Amino acid sequence: MLSKEAERFLREFRIEMMAHGKQDEAIDDMEAELEDHLIQAEQDGKSVDSITGGSVKEYLKNISGEMPRVNNLKKYIMLFIVYLAGILTIPTLIAGTFEWSLSNLMYYAAIIVLGPLLIYKVYSGVIINHTCFKTEKIAPKGYVIIAVFSVLKMGFLIGGLFLVRNYPLVTFFEPSSGVNITIGFILLAVMVIGPLIMKQWFYSFLAFALAAPEIIAQIFADGGPQSESYITISAIALLAASILIMGTLLISSKKDAKKAKN
Amino acid sequence: MSVSDQIMKGLLDGAILGLISQGETYGYEITKKLEDHNFPDISEGSIYPVLLRLSKKGYVNTRMVKSDSGGPKRKYYSISETGKKELKVFKDKWEKLNSGMNSLVRGD
Numbered sequence: 001m002l003s004k005e006a007e008r009f010l011r012e013f014r015i016e017m018m019a020h021g022k023q024d025e026a027i028d029d030m031e032a033e034l035e036d037h038l039i040q041a042e043q044d045g046k047s048v049d050s051i052t053g054g055s056v057k058e059y060l061k062n063i064s065g066e067m068p069r070v071n072n073l074k075k076y077i078m079l080f081i082v083y084l085a086g087i088l089t090i091p092t093l094i095a096g097t098f099e100w101s102l103s104n105l106m107y108y109a110a111i112i113v114l115g116p117l118l119i120y121k122v123y124s125g126v127i128i129n130h131t132c133f134k135t136e137k138i139a140p141k142g143y144v145i146i147a148v149f150s151v152l153k154m155g156f157l158i159g160g161l162f163l164v165r166n167y168p169l170v171t172f173f174e175p176s177s178g179v180n181i182t183i184g185f186i187l188l189a190v191m192v193i194g195p196l197i198m199k200q201w202f203y204s205f206l207a208f209a210l211a212a213p214e215i216i217a218q219i220f221a222d223g224g225p226q227s228e229s230y231i232t233i234s235a236i237a238l239l240a241a242s243i244l245i246m247g248t249l250l251i252s253s254k255k256d257a258k259k260a261k262n
Numbered sequence: 263m264s265v266s267d268q269i270m271k272g273l274l275d276g277a278i279l280g281l282i283s284q285g286e287t288y289g290y291e292i293t294k295k296l297e298d299h300n301f302p303d304i305s306e307g308s309i310y311p312v313l314l315r316l317s318k319k320g321y322v323n324t325r326m327v328k329s330d331s332g333g334p335k336r337k338y339y340s341i342s343e344t345g346k347k348e349l350k351v352f353k354d355k356w357e358k359l360n361s362g363m364n365s366l367v368r369g370d
Contacts, residue, residue: 029337030310030314031334032335032336033288033310033334033337036288036289036290036334036335036336037289037290039333041306050305051305051307052305052307053305053307053308054305066314066318
């Protein structure tokens with residue numbers, strides 16, 4: 001039985017190694033090795049400091065330097081940024097309402113750059129401090145933090161959109177909705193076909209599922225993106241797409257867990 | 263990193279390879295053996311970056327063994343042929359260095 005401090009150290013180790021792009025198998029092996037060591041060390045009356053030498057951060061830095069990285073990590077980060085930019089902008093492009101203004105582009109750049117950083121900080125904090133090591137269950141306090149963060153995030157996203165619409169700063173050009181829709185469909189084709197070529201079918205499905213509500217609304221709604229029927233159809237389709245995405249993620253994580261057990 | 267820290271780091275690689283050459287072993291056992299041999303000034307965790315390095319260079323072979331009591335898997339280390347050659351080189355160098363340093367420090 002490990003102490004809380006030892007469990008916290010092991011969670012911090014996993015999160016840090018994942019964030020530094022270390023290979024999953026190497027992380028699993030080293031985590032097992034450290035856990036095995038800590039169990040015996042604590043039985044002998046030693047603390048986590050006996051492993052880290054007093055500084056968890058310094059120790060993780062040392063061990064990280066020797067652990068193998070995922071190949072082509074920089075390429076994957078670049079692809080991820082491009083993909084994120086794509087799936088965020090495609091729905092509004094297909095709706096024909098994308099604004100080519102400085103504030104709107106800054107808004108998306110902030111979401112793409114700051115979004116993943118903030119999500120990493122909050123979720124890694126919850127996993128390290130408020131999750132059970134063995135069962136991987138999040139404690140109630142962790143759920144409260146995630147809920148507060150989600151509300152704040154939504155607030156910033158909606159508030160940001162309000163600011164962007166009222167303060168465009170500089171408008172680069174104002175294409176017709178037809179041009180926006182065409183750009184949207186070209187980007188969608190890239191985001192669907194690209195991951196398929198790389199055999200990452202989920203990312204292909206995700207890009208399509210997020211754009212599908214706008215496509216369905218464009219086909220079936222009576223009016224434009226501001227009309228009641230367009231908003232209703234796209235909202236229902238988005239809800240259905242979200243359920244599909246969550247369901248797919250759930251099934252695939254259960255499959256992964258089953259594979260890891262075997 | 264101070265000069266003495268750098269020396270310790272280099273020596274630890276050789277010391278651990280030497281311990282592994284005595285028979286298949288695992289992380290915690292290595293730290294115990296280092297303690298028994300009065301190897302100075304290391305935190306127990308500092309053996310793991312060394313073990314990763316030795317493994318990466320192909321000096322040691324590893325195997326993971328499932329625990330019977332439901333605990334974590336244990337990683338066992340054994341010396342490889344390349345490791346044996348490297349250990350020989352290390353021992354030769356250490357003997358020369360040791361004698362040279364003793365001569366210098368003691369002013370023989």
